[in-house]
Amino acid sequence: MLNANHLKKSFDGLGVLRDISLQVNEGEVVAIIGKSGSGKSTLLRCLNNLEQVDGGTIEIDGQALVKDGVYCPAREQRAICLKMGYVFQNFNLFPHMNVLRNLTEAQVCVLKRDKEKAAAYARELLKKVGLADREAAYPYQLSGGQQQRVAIARALALDPEILCFDEPTSALDPLLTQEVLGVIRALSKEKRTMIVVTHEMNFAREVADRVVFMEEGVIVAEGAPQEVFDSEKVKAFTGLGD
Amino acid sequence: MELFLQQMPIVINSLNVGFLQTLRLFFVTLLGAAPLGLVIAFGSMSKFKPLSIVTRVIVWIVRGSPLMIQLLIIYYFPGLVLHNPIWGGGESGRFLAASAAFIINYACYFSEIYRGGIQSVPVGQIEAGKVLGMTKGQIFWRIKLMQVVKAIVPPMSNEIITLVKDTSLARIIALQEIIWAGQAFMKGSQGISGAIWPMFFTGVYYLIFNGVLTLLLGWVEKKLNYYR
Numbered sequence: 432m433l434n435a436n437h438l439k440k441s442f443d444g445l446g447v448l449r450d451i452s453l454q455v456n457e458g459e460v461v462a463i464i465g466k467s468g469s470g471k472s473t474l475l476r477c478l479n480n481l482e483q484v485d486g487g488t489i490e491i492d493g494q495a496l497v498k499d500g501v502y503c504p505a506r507e508q509r510a511i512c513l514k515m516g517y518v519f520q521n522f523n524l525f526p527h528m529n530v531l532r533n534l535t536e537a538q539v540c541v542l543k544r545d546k547e548k549a550a551a552y553a554r555e556l557l558k559k560v561g562l563a564d565r566e567a568a569y570p571y572q573l574s575g576g577q578q579q580r581v582a583i584a585r586a587l588a589l590d591p592e593i594l595c596f597d598e599p600t601s602a603l604d605p606l607l608t609q610e611v612l613g614v615i616r617a618l619s620k621e622k623r624t625m626i627v628v629t630h631e632m633n634f635a636r637e638v639a640d641r642v643v644f645m646e647e648g649v650i651v652a653e654g655a656p657q658e659v660f661d662s663e664k665v666k667a668f669t670g671l672g673d
Numbered sequence: 674m675e676l677f678l679q680q681m682p683i684v685i686n687s688l689n690v691g692f693l694q695t696l697r698l699f700f701v702t703l704l705g706a707a708p709l710g711l712v713i714a715f716g717s718m719s720k721f722k723p724l725s726i727v728t729r730v731i732v733w734i735v736r737g738s739p740l741m742i743q744l745l746i747i748y749y750f751p752g753l754v755l756h757n758p759i760w761g762g763g764e765s766g767r768f769l770a771a772s773a774a775f776i777i778n779y780a781c782y783f784s785e786i787y788r789g790g791i792q793s794v795p796v797g798q799i800e801a802g803k804v805l806g807m808t809k810g811q812i813f814w815r816i817k818l819m820q821v822v823k824a825i826v827p828p829m830s831n832e833i834i835t836l837v838k839d840t841s842l843a844r845i846i847a848l849q850e851i852i853w854a855g856q857a858f859m860k861g862s863q864g865i866s867g868a869i870w871p872m873f874f875t876g877v878y879y880l881i882f883n884g885v886l887t888l889l890l891g892w893v894e895k896k897l898n899y900y901r
Contacts, residue, residue, distance in 0.1 A: 481803065509808070510806075515804070516804070517804035519797060519800070519801065521797055523795075523801035524801075525798065525816055526901065527819040527823070537805035537807060540807065540815065541806040541811070542806075569899070569900045570900075571901040586804075
């Protein structure tokens with residue numbers, strides 16, 4: 432489903448991604464963990480074309496977004512990236528649109544869906560994230576957890592094949608974190624393909640089919656949660672060493 | 674008192690004519706400077722360095738020097754120095770020159786407000802549009818624009834109210850706006866001379882017009898408060 436090979440990326444000469452390769456299969460939930468500054472968020476941003484890599488290949492569903500460091504034309508980039516959904520750490524809902532409009536805007540202007548159909552689909556998704564009664568609210572009227580659930584619904588509205596989360600609960604307090612993790616957990620039960628960059632170790636252990644541990648721009652451990660969390664390096668990171 | 678009542682209709686008539694010219698200059702400046710300011714804003718934000726540097730230097734000069742001097746230079750320079758009086762003579766020539774000076778001056782102020790407004794939209798908003806597959810144009814029109822408008826309404830209101838009062842500077846090139854009309858009665862006009870009150874009375878016109886504008890702009894600001 433997603434094939435990334437030999438990705439390289441540096442900011443001002445500092446290597447942030449140093450020869451990263453990552454495969455994600457259909458229906459798989461991959462959790463990426465690691466210290467701040469290990470490059471995990473940059474990796475996710477590169478996969479979603481929010482940053483451009485300096486070298487390497489990214490193929491999504493067999494289509495190359497970038498091949499050996501050369502990007503396809505902008506129009507194709509947008510089409511390929513539509514297969515990816517992205518949920519931000521800070522939600523980034525559109526503050527001037529109500530909840531429903533946040534969900535329908537891209538359906539209508541990007542996918543050219545009929546307005547009525549877009550709204551119906553949006554309502555269905557809001558129900559799924561438990562916010563059916565808040566469609567008329569503006570983002571500032573919602574709690575952080577509610578905003579993040581709307582953001583998840585907004586990403587789902589475009590029917591992405593892979594849903595990506597960039598530290599989706601880092602801006603939330605523990606209680607709100609649980610309601611967001613609950614939604615992600617439910618999605619994983621539907622066998623949705625997901626990549627989750629997270630600091631929530633227990634959550635990664637519980638939901639992920641595969642855990643990727645990054646350090647200084649390289650993947651140092653990768654595999655089933657149990658085996659990754661048991662490796663020495665990861666134990667040192669999670670503080671569960673001794 | 675009897676004299677005052679005799680003078681009143683004559684003065685009001687004159688002031689009305691002058692105020693019409695004031696209003697004309699105000700609206701022409703607003704209509705010209707609003708779009709020109711946007712062009713200048715994009716120029717100063719351009720990634721093409723020479724363009725952004727030149728634009729910023731122009732903005733610095735225009736904002737850094739008195740509008741009164743700019744008026745004098747724009748009005749007199751072509752005729753007296755270049756011997757090419759491009760503005761033409763009479764009131765229409767003065768109006769053209771004043772409009773040019775005001776539009777350039779206010780466009781520079783507006784451009785800085787626009788630039789601040791555009792740059793105040795968080796990067797995350799643009800990224801959110803991007804991951805939803807929107808084009809640059811869609812991101813500008815559907816996501817950025819409303820947020821920019823909300824951000825610039827308060828500072829623009831300020832500038833607009835300042836503009837109303839600044840139009841009086843056009844008196845320096847003898848544009849027949851309301852101050853000029855009031856002053857005429859000091860020197861002598863239509864059988865009235867040595868009267869200072871018409872000049873003072875012009876202030877009432879500015880106050881009333883700015884009062885109306887304040888209410889209008891306040892209403893716009895309130896309308897935009899439907900979100901935070």
